[in-house]
Amino acid sequence: MARLELNNIQKVYPNGFVAVHGLDIDIKDGEFISLVGPSGCAKSTTLRMIAGLEDISGGELKIGDLVANDLPSKDRGIAMVFQSYALFPHMSVEANVGFGLKIKKVPLEIRKEKIKWALDLVDLNGLGDRKPSELSGGQRQRVALARAIVLEPQVLLLDEPLSNLDAKLRIKMRVELKRIHKKLGSTIVYVTHDQSEAMTLSDRIAIMNAGELMQIGTPNEIYNSPKNKFVAGFIGSPSMNFISGNIVEDSGKISFQCKQGKINIPERLSEKAKGMLNKQVTLGVRPEDLSISIDEADNCLAATVVVRETLGSDDFLAMELEGVKDLITVRIQPDENYPLDKKIFVKMDLNKIHLFDE
Amino acid sequence: MLKNLKKNSFLIWSLAPACIFIIGFFVIIAFFLLKLSLTTYVGGMPQETGVISNYITLINSSAFKDAFWRTLIFVLTSTPLQLITGLITAMLINKSFHGRGVVRSVLLLPLAIPTIVTTSILVLMFSKGGHIGSLLTGQYSFFPQVMAKEISFMNNEAFAIGLAIFGKVWRDTPISMLILLAGLQQIPQDQYEAAETMGSKLVQSFTYITLPLMIPSIASVLVLRSVEAWKEFIFPYILAPSFPVLGVLIENFYVQQLNPGMSAAIGIMLIFLILICTWVLKVVLEAASKFLVKV
């Protein structure tokens, strides 16, 4: 187990393309951290730089107390699970799991013991003689995991390990991963594009976009106080509603003004809002922080219901704000009923609104 | 029945000519090969039919034994050599680099040279007064003298067979290269990366990942090339005419001695030798692949 430090890590390709712009992440010993972002945000590149599969163009990578920039992969004390699992198709499960130990010339006796321990841990007892082609997707995933943890790495790197599984299995494996992390207490860097995976699994989440770190923090911090519009829009499902408008000051009172109405800015945001006075801004609010009102009231925007999506536990209304084509999503209780295609009002919880620069 | 025939008339009409041609010839060839091998000839005229004396004469003749050993050496040398040269060239161009297409085309060139032409070039190069003789006796200023006197390559058994092997390998390496290249390209890059993160060095990755995953392609190369080597005729015929291998012995009996009976008998024995060799190869390869993937 070790601490992992990325100080101003950069990746520049020979053709001059800068894939990673000075990344600073400090990962504590035993922490489960996720790198999240849309495809092409260089999260996998970052992971491969930590693994030593990709050269680091600038900055410093520290694993434990060692500067690892130029260490070959095998001396970094890492183990990695690939998105494709990269199981060796010609070797049995046992041979796959034991491969790293064999390379390190661990005696056969100890090797066998460790293989058994790792297979126990991932619940694959008795499947040691099978070939990867004889296993199900979930089982292959476990073999890949066992192959990594059998090396007792200081840092375990997981590259979208669940993305090849079907939805049901993915949720089951999440729990499994969490359990294994608890048991081993190892430092884990987990790359995924699925924000819900990151939210449920991680101690902290690092959100990346186009090679830059957008925000790093606990799932709660990220969800409740996103630093910018990108983070706000990326985390949460359905995603946050954005409404564009202006900040105006009217006899000492600061408010957000848009075509459909006016929203008072609460005390906690007034400092921020003052800096944005008379500027084009975006107001963000999550579907669960909106409610419907039949009559006009303060802090309400006029809208019409377009579609009702029924999920069972919660229902969502897709609503069209007056005068704009953009839809906003509102979460309601299944027993609430509102007429379609009729002007009603959307009310927001002022404590939960966010303001972003345009 | 008749209805069925009518329904499938297109199928029958399309398949029948090719099948009749091939199966017809197959039967004729097999029948005559067997019949000839059981017929003795004297002075170009058939004497007795239905006797196995051809086989007995052959097995007891030193010419046949010598030819068998030469052929065996030819097979045991040229087959692994073609595997090695094929593997090296395949790995060389399995990388992407500038001008890869051109290099690949050049490496394929031997395939585009008719075999008989390849032998004729080798004859020119290695005959007395040719480039190689002059080179080895130090007549070119850029190359040191290796031999005091020019030797006649084609009249020395070891050199002549060696030359035939060289020609065979030169001409057929591209085929092995293409088969092995296809195999190499099927190994995903992440296999090597996974091995690298587990501490595997280049040599270990090659032994534990490349080789076992290449076993099907390697097997295909070894089987095809060894069959080719057993039945090789042109290279040893032109380059080592005084030291016949089995293929050349067939020609000697057939053309020189007008004895098709003996030729056919060797031809049949050749078929059995090929079958045995292929079976042995299969067993060995299976054992090898098991050994490489142990825990």
Next chain:
Amino acid sequence: MVKKIKLSKITWIILIIVSLSLVLLPIYVMFKYSISDRSSWITGGKYPVPWFPFNPTLDMYRYYLADTRFWANAFLSINVALLTVALSIILGAPAAYSLSRSKFNGKAIILFFILSIRLIPDISSAVPIATIFNNGLWDYLPVVLKLSLAHTLLGLPYVIYIAQGVFESIPKDLEEQAHVMGCGKFYTFLNIVIPLAIPGLAAGAIYVFLLSWNEFTLSYFITATSSVPMLPLPVYLKSMFGAFTPNPVGIATISLLVSLPVIVFTFALQKYMISGSTAGSVK
């Protein structure tokens, strides 16, 4: 680490250079001999054969291109090759089409038989083939036909193998559409399938042409024990070695003339040629 990468890179470059020169040197030597003047190959042991002729000349090309015997042999080779192509395609294409489209029992058996002809080594089958062709009624066949029948035996399995791939790449929908519109199977095959398959079949045809053009063993056995006025080019080339004083320039010139069409076609159609030459590796 940096040093290691450099070392492997240097090895790689050296190996590339070595393999390229091993391939190119013999071809260069052939070319060099073919344009050599007399003093560049008859040295009398006073000086080694030069790496480039003293006075390059195209005399030998002029001589052979005006030589009626060379042309007679070349025409024999061309005629045999064309006849082999025609036989292989006419017999092979319909069979390949049926094999690629139908799912009847025994398909595997038929395929096995078609490919099994290649299991008999050509050096073994050459003896019975030559014996049959040069005895009895068969002996009256013209030598062109004897040779092309023997070559078809080699070419037909390739055509069936290549053409099967070509037909499989043509969507079945097109034929079904034609059937729905009322065309018979034969009509559809001729008017819908064949036009689409022409490029692939052409590649197969060229492959078989070259196969026949290069073929030595069968041609040699068939012509060796009978008296024929003309020889296919490879056999003719071989007969030149047997001359009392072989003329290296003549040999090199004929060699180049024989190789040239093969080299040109092989590179013009590299993709198809490769699939042909590795055909046997698919099992």
